[in-house]
Amino acid sequence: MALDPRTPVVVGVGQFTERIDDDGYRARSSVELATEAVRAALADTGADPGVVAAAADTFAGLRQFEICIPAPPPLGASDNYVRSVAGRVGADPARAVLEQIGGNGPQQLLTEFAGRIAAGDAEVVVLLGSENGSTLRYFAGREDKPDFTEQVGGQLEDRGYGYEYYMTEYTVAHGLTGAPVQYGLLDNARRARLGLGVADYRTAMAELFAPLSEVAAKNPYSSSPTVRSVAEIAAVGDGNRMIADPYPRLLVARDQVNQGSAVVVMSVAAARRLGVPESRWVYLHGHADLMEQPFLDRENLDVSHAATAAVTEALAVAGIGLDEVATFDLYSCFPFPVFAVCDGVGLAPDDPRGLTLTGGLPYFGGPGNSYSLHAIAETVVEMRSRPGQYGLVGANGGIMSKYSVGVYSSTPAPWRPDGSAALQARIDARPRVAGTRDVDxxxxxxxxxxxxxxxxxxxxxxxxxxxxxxxxxxxxxxxxxxxxxxxxxxxxxxxxxxxxxxxxxxxxxxx
The missing domain is CATH 2.40.50.840 (OB fold (Dihydrolipoamide Acetyltransferase, E2P))
Structure with missing residues (x-):
């Protein structure tokens, strides 16, 4: 196939994890964790890492939890997270971007900048993310706290927090201030539709997630590489306390982790010029980005029209069917996001292909907004080893508020636009439930x-x-x-x- 030289290709991926019980645990900062991942991604290109770093015109970062609220980070932070990382690897990009909050961000950013590369507006882009929740917890009660403050300045396109998509004064006043309670409402709505009792539904959730823990146990980047049985996940006790109904701890994303991830994407022309072997190239065959209606407006709280439509559209853009997908990584902060995709597209929860490559957020780790960058990294590695096959990444943000999907393969493919705009209009036009704010x-x-x-x-x-x-x-x-x-x-x-x-x-x- 004769490819347009502006065709985007993913050429490098990197991950880093440090566990508090590891020998040599250093309690790194978010910048240090992301730097380790970016160095790994640059090396993974197979080209000279310094040359690739110097060629990068764009660095785009996922907003980490410690800078997700307008309050000083507990241990200080860089005034320009993205450029702090870029500087450590010898890069000085013309453009630095800090994305809004949302677990859909990694796939959405990759799709956005792949499109910019295809349009000739960028050539070499580095995406990065990290969370230092383990470090923050480690030093929480100690006197010898480090100071991670950095003043690096420079250009930064800060896209803001983006909370307006996820919460209002009304929802906050009524306790919807944490992800577990928000998703608990969705899973219990789904239980209502299915007519299942509390115990039976908890077993179903445990049956969905136990296989994820088996994948996590084999993944060297997992924060909790331990196999969990269905019975262990479902049984509430001292080691598996209730967090928010219907979730005990082992069904909840593990956010107190130290993890970093990075992806390098560039044009075919740049890959050839920089000496990136074609064996490293993986193409984005299909993609879609959709938003659900506001939480309280949705006619049915037990489904996700955005997730279903995004998966369907990404497969259509790739020109394949669900049965042709070899690997999946579906965002799994809680059971509902996985169930919603399975319900919507007809994917069995116990599909033998598996539903994760990382091990899922409760077991691999839930590094804030950047989890799905790890999923993309795992998918790229898998696609390199499985020529001609396809891997699908489903990334979710908010209260099932935003859903981004990517379909990857080593098979060469031109950049193809998606039809998300038309699909978004259909979602926006769906019936809405009338609400009453004050009730007596x-x-x-x-x-x-x-x-x-x-x-x-x-x-x-x-x-x-x-x-x-x-x-x-x-x-x-x-x-x-x-x-x-x-x-x-x-x-x-x-x-x-x-x-x-x-x-x-x-x-x-x-x-």
Whole structure:
């Protein structure tokens, strides 16, 4: 095939992980972790790493958790994370980008800059991400804290936090401030649709995730390389405490990790000029990026139209069917994102091809917004060893708010645009549920979660008003209702609402 010299190819990938129980654990900073990964990715190109670094016109980074809020990082941080890493590897890119929050970011960035390369607007791009959650925890109670502050200055295209896609004052006031409780609402909505009891659904979640832990146990970059059985994942106890219903700890993304990842993507012309062997080249055959409606507007909380459409479109752009995919890595912060894709495209949860190459966020590790950069790295390595086959990466952000998909193969392919814009218009036009902000009177529980991480165990409710069927949020510390939500099954239960200071508070209806 005669390729346009501007065709984008992934030519280098790198990963780095340090575990707190490793010999020589150094409690690195986010910059240091990303630097290790970028060095590995530059070396992985098979060309001179210094030459490739010097040729990079763009470095784009995923926003790490410590700079995801407008407050000083606990141990200090660089004023330009991206350029701090670039400088350490001998690069001085013309453009530095810091992406918004969202686990879809790695695939979205790769698709964006692959498109820019194809358009001639970039030539050599380095994508990078890291999290130093382990370091932050290690020094939390110590006096000998390091100072990771750096003042490097320079150009930076900071795309902002992007919280407006994920939360509002209303949702925050009603306890939707952490990922476990948010996804707990989705998984319990799915359980309601399936008509499963609490114990049966927890077993189904454990059956979905146990095979992921087997992959993690074999992955040298895993933060927790331990095989977990279905029974172990499902059993709540001291070592597997409840985080937010329906999730015990072993069903929750492991965010206190020290991990870094990086990908080098460039044009075919640049790869040839820089001496990158064609054996390192992997092509992005298909891609799609879609957004779901705002959380409370969605007609059905138990599905993801954006994820389903993104996977379907990426496969269509690649010109293949689901049965032709050899490997998958589906974003797995909690069971729901994996179930949503399986439900939507007809992929069996126990498909023999497996649903991860990394080992999943609870076991491999959940390095914030950059997890799927590790998934891309694993997929690229796998595709090099399996010529002509295809690997699919599904990356999720927010409360199933954004979904980005990439289909990779070593088979040469031209850059192809996707039809995400038209698909987005269809999602935006879907029916929406009317909401009522302040509620007084009776209602019904549509879905729920329970926060065990607050001083007082608190129930979080998405409900429907008896008066008009409109949707609302509520919280509860009512003993009877919290007991039902923690130890029983409150789906469909009638409740009494009282609004005070803008917060809807629920109690069990008197018998």
């Amino acid at each position: 009177g009776p209602g019904t529980i549509e879905t729920y979660s329970v926060r065990y991480d607050w001083p007082v165990r608190t129930g979080i409710i998405v409900g429907r008003r008896d008066a008009d069927g409109s949707r609302f949020l509520a919280v509860t510390t009512d003993d009877e209702l919290v007991a039902l939500m923690s130890d029983g099954d409150p789906l469909g239960a009638r409740i009494q609402l009282r609004c005070s200071d803008g917060i809807n508070r629920a109690a069990a209806l008197p018998r």
